[in-house]
Amino acid sequence: MNPNENIRQAVLDGDASGAAALARVRLDAGLSPLEALDPFIAAIREAGDRFELGDFFLPQLLMASQAMRAALEVIFPPGQAGPTLSRGTVVAGTVQGDIHEIGKSLVCALLQAHGFTVVDLGGDVSADRFIEQIRAVNPDLLALSALLTTTMIQQKMLLDRLAQEGLRDRVKVLVGGAPVTTQWARDIGADGYAPDAARAVDLALKLVEK
Numbered sequence: 001m002n003p004n005e006n007i008r009q010a011v012l013d014g015d016a017s018g019a020a021a022l023a024r025v026r027l028d029a030g031l032s033p034l035e036a037l038d039p040f041i042a043a044i045r046e047a048g049d050r051f052e053l054g055d056f057f058l059p060q061l062l063m064a065s066q067a068m069r070a071a072l073e074v075i076f077p078p079g080q081a082g083p084t085l086s087r088g089t090v091v092a093g094t095v096q097g098d099i100h101e102i103g104k105s106l107v108c109a110l111l112q113a114h115g116f117t118v119v120d121l122g123g124d125v126s127a128d129r130f131i132e133q134i135r136a137v138n139p140d141l142l143a144l145s146a147l148l149t150t151t152m153i154q155q156k157m158l159l160d161r162l163a164q165e166g167l168r169d170r171v172k173v174l175v176g177g178a179p180v181t182t183q184w185a186r187d188i189g190a191d192g193y194a195p196d197a198a199r200a201v202d203l204a205l206k207l208v209e210k
Contacts, residue, residue, distance in 0.1 A: 003022070003025070003026075003039075004039040004042075006018075006022055007019065007022050007039040007040060007043055007071075008039065008042070008043045008046065010022055010043075010067055011040060011043035011044055011047060011064050011067045011068055011071075012043060012046065012047055012050075012064055013063075013067070014060065014062075014063025014064050014066060014067050015067055016066050016067045016069075016070035017070070018067070019040070019067040019068065019070050019071040020070040020071055020073070020074050022071070023036060023040070023070075023071040023072075023074040023075050024074050026075075027074070027075065033075045033076060033113065034113065034114075036075050037071075037072075037075055037113055040068055040071045040072075040075075041110070041198045041201075042198075043064075043068070044064060044065070044068045044106070044196060044197060044198050045196060045198040045199065047060070047061055047064035047065075047196070048061070048195050048196025048197075048198065048199065049196075051195070051196070052195055058178060061178075062102050062103075065102045065103060065106045065197070066102065068106055068197070069102070069105065069106055069109065072106075072109045072110070072113065075113070076109065076112065076113055087114065087115040087116050087204075087205065087208055088116055088117070088139075088140035088141060088204075088208040089116065089117045089118075089119070089137055089138070089139040089140050089141070090108075090111055090116050090117070090118045090119065090139055090140065090141040090142070090143055090204065091119045091121065091130065091133045091134060091137065091139040091141070091142050091143070091171075092104060092107065092108050092111075092118060092119070092120050092121065092142075092143035092144075092145070093120065093121035093122060093123070093125035093129070093130060093143075093144065093145070094122070094123040094124065094125060094144075094145045094146065094147070094177075095124075095125060095144055095145065095146050095151050095154035095155055095158065096124055096125060096126045096127065096151070096154050097124060097148070097150070097151045097154060098123060098124060098145070098146055098147055098148050098151040098154070098177075099123040099124050100123065100145070100147035100148070100177075101122065101123045101145075103145060103147065103176065103177065103178075103196075103197065104120075104123070104143070104145040104176075105120070106197040107143060107145070107176065107194075107197045107200045107201075108120045108143075109197075110197050110198065110200070110201045111143075111200070111201060111204060114201050114204075114205070116141075116204065119133055119137055119139070121133060127154070127157060127158045127161050130142065130144075130158055131161060131162070131165060131167065134162070134167055134170065134171055135167075138170065139171055140171065140172065140207075140208050141171065141172050141173075141174055141204055141207060141208065142171045142172070142173045142174070143174045143175075143176070143200070143204075144158065144173065144174070144175050144176075144190075145175075145176055145177045146175070146176075146177040146179065146180060147177045147178050147179070148177075148179065149179040152177070152179055152180060152184065155175050155180070155184075155188055155190070156187075156188040159173060159188050159189055159190065172191040172192070172207045172208075172210075173189075173190045173191050173192075174190065174191065174192050174193070174194065174200060174203060174204060174207065175188070175190045175192075175193050176193060176194050176195070176200055180193060181193065191207055192206075192207060
């Protein structure tokens with residue numbers, strides 16, 4: 001089995017320790033952090049595709065995300081500076097009433113790996129807290145996660161608040177989470193939707209280029 005296939009299998013199997021070990025092997029081989037990251041991104045994108053097709057269930061997707069996060073912690077150790085390239089600032093969080101953070105944390109880690117400055121507000125974040133940070137850091141992007149169908153409405157409510165307070169035009173809004181869809185993003189007036197962390201990065205790059 002080739003090294004990239006080992007990485008693919010570790011991520012898809014949710015093997016966090018295996019993924020971390022394989023990430024260390026790539027760094028020890030002299031690859032740059034972003035080069036080391038490439039096959040992990042391909043693997044987590046495949047996990048997202050499988051989830052969309054119904055071949056993966058949510059627990060499998062979450063396990064794959066945990067394996068990816070373990071690799072990221074090796075490639076970009078906490079507290080260590082990422083790439084010097086600055087692509088923009090992102091404020092991210094899971095909306096009020098929802099404490100799930102795995103997917104959101106993975107998106108934040110990948111955004112940082114691709115040169116974004118990320119302010120991660122965590123889970124169960126109120127609209128007031130999001131607005132406070134938008135005013136404080138003037139981000140390019142706002143990334144809103146919701147893993148529960150009952151909390152999706154918080155994404156819409158926050159967008160409505162941004163419009164009411166004259167902040168909507170100041171920031172591009174990216175939404176995601178298991179129950180979220182492209183149609184939902186259109187319905188609430190978001191700037192984009194991504195089904196997984198890898199494609200969230202792709203979308204973020206497109207939005208800041210615009």
